[in-house]
Amino acid sequence: MGWGIYYIFRTFTGKWSNDGLKVAMIMIVISPSIKALWLIDPWTSLYLGLLLFGIASYFKYRNHLILIVIVATILVFNFWQFGNSSSIFRVFNIERTQNEVISRFLGEDSLSEKINLPLFFRRAGYNKYFFVVKNLAKESLGFVNFESWFFQEFHPSDIKSFVIYFWPAVFPFFIGLWYLADKKDNIKQKFVAVLIGLALLNYFFSNGPIYIRQLLVILPLALIIGEGFTVIKKWRWLLGLIIFLIFYGFQAGIYDWNNQIEYWFDNRPLAYDYIYKAIRTLNISDRSVEVTGLIGDSKKYCRYYLGKFCDSNKFSFESFDLREDHQKNKYYIGFMGEFLGPDFNNYFDSNWRQRINEAGLKIVTEMKVKNTIAYRYGDYLLIAIDE
Numbered sequence: 001m002g003w004g005i006y007y008i009f010r011t012f013t014g015k016w017s018n019d020g021l022k023v024a025m026i027m028i029v030i031s032p033s034i035k036a037l038w039l040i041d042p043w044t045s046l047y048l049g050l051l052l053f054g055i056a057s058y059f060k061y062r063n064h065l066i067l068i069v070i071v072a073t074i075l076v077f078n079f080w081q082f083g084n085s086s087s088i089f090r091v092f093n094i095e096r097t098q099n100e101v102i103s104r105f106l107g108e109d110s111l112s113e114k115i116n117l118p119l120f121f122r123r124a125g126y127n128k129y130f131f132v133v134k135n136l137a138k139e140s141l142g143f144v145n146f147e148s149w150f151f152q153e154f155h156p157s158d159i160k161s162f163v164i165y166f167w168p169a170v171f172p173f174f175i176g177l178w179y180l181a182d183k184k185d186n187i188k189q190k191f192v193a194v195l196i197g198l199a200l201l202n203y204f205f206s207n208g209p210i211y212i213r214q215l216l217v218i219l220p221l222a223l224i225i226g227e228g229f230t231v232i233k234k235w236r237w238l239l240g241l242i243i244f245l246i247f248y249g250f251q252a253g254i255y256d257w258n259n260q261i262e263y264w265f266d267n268r269p270l271a272y273d274y275i276y277k278a279i280r281t282l283n284i285s286d287r288s289v290e291v292t293g294l295i296g297d298s299k300k301y302c303r304y305y306l307g308k309f310c311d312s313n314k315f316s317f318e319s320f321d322l323r324e325d326h327q328k329n330k331y332y333i334g335f336m337g338e339f340l341g342p343d344f345n346n347y348f349d350s351n352w353r354q355r356i357n358e359a360g361l362k363i364v365t366e367m368k369v370k371n372t373i374a375y376r377y378g379d380y381l382l383i384a385i386d387e
Helices: 002-012 018-029 032-040 042-061 064-085 087-091 094-109 119-125 128-141 146-154 167-183 186-205 215-232 236-259 267-279 298-311 336-340 352-358
Strands: 288-291 315-317 330-335 362-368 380-385
Touching: 002 018, 002 042, 018 167, 018 215, 032 042, 032 215, 042 064, 042 186, 042 215, 064 186, 087 186, 146 167, 167 186, 167 215, 167 236, 186 215, 215 236, 267 298, 267 330, 267 362, 267 380, 298 315, 330 336, 336 352, 336 380, 352 362, 352 380
Parallel strands: 288 315, 288 330
Antiparallel strands: 330 380, 362 380
């Protein structure tokens, strides 16, 4: 991905202002979304790097065959990743839209004060094809999302997602957008239009967190922000203020990620990291170990931490239920709901430790997972044994 970023900016040299390109590259490097992608999604990072190489090659050689290959890559990768769960398939799901139409008719017919329109007019607005167009428009409007572009970090407790750029960048963005629109530079406008078109295509055919779906919008936003900086550099006090605020946001973000890593990133690898580092400290010479399989492939993680030792008959990897019985001299590693039974509301009384002890199990160690990753089974990960 790093080489892809370098190559595309090298290709743009001479076609874009040097100062604007330098700013755009810096903005991409410090982007929280790029940091998250690099750390937790290597396949998508590789995908982004390949696309950047392809985009750079297209603008360098102006070969439309390269553009076709880029489009095909976007479609193939997203279909491989998401299959029929891509957002575009939800939009064009005729059965779903038909149920939506029926629900709308039934809702209106159940009103105590009805608005009686001829059936012809109701069918003109309430039909599955019209609803497909409506859903497509609704999905398209979600692409222009200033919250995910600049303001996501304002309320991380409500929505766990990475912002694309820190909020002070919104000022040079609007200035750069005005500058590009007013300057009538057809080459730059074409660059940005093609990049936005590819970003929109990726948005429609992907799924998951918004910063993943808007992955390709990172590049056109950076170029527009770079143009904004070239305009405001004549006002040095404003330039200095915005640079200060952006880097303040960067260091604040780094500090927050490092101190709340279990919040910002996927808790499942963190849970397995705790499990297998704890197993290293246990005496299992004459004992067996059962590791929960609720949150993923436990055996793969075990092999990463403990190697071939995980293939021995001492280990089993599946979810368990200890409400009825358990074996002696066996370590059970799992969530509290696997010891006490699951709860539909994910609620467990404060005396849950006492209940586990009364069942004849001794809690060796425990960890509270900050975000729920095994709903109905609680937020405490336990290691317990009946000695």
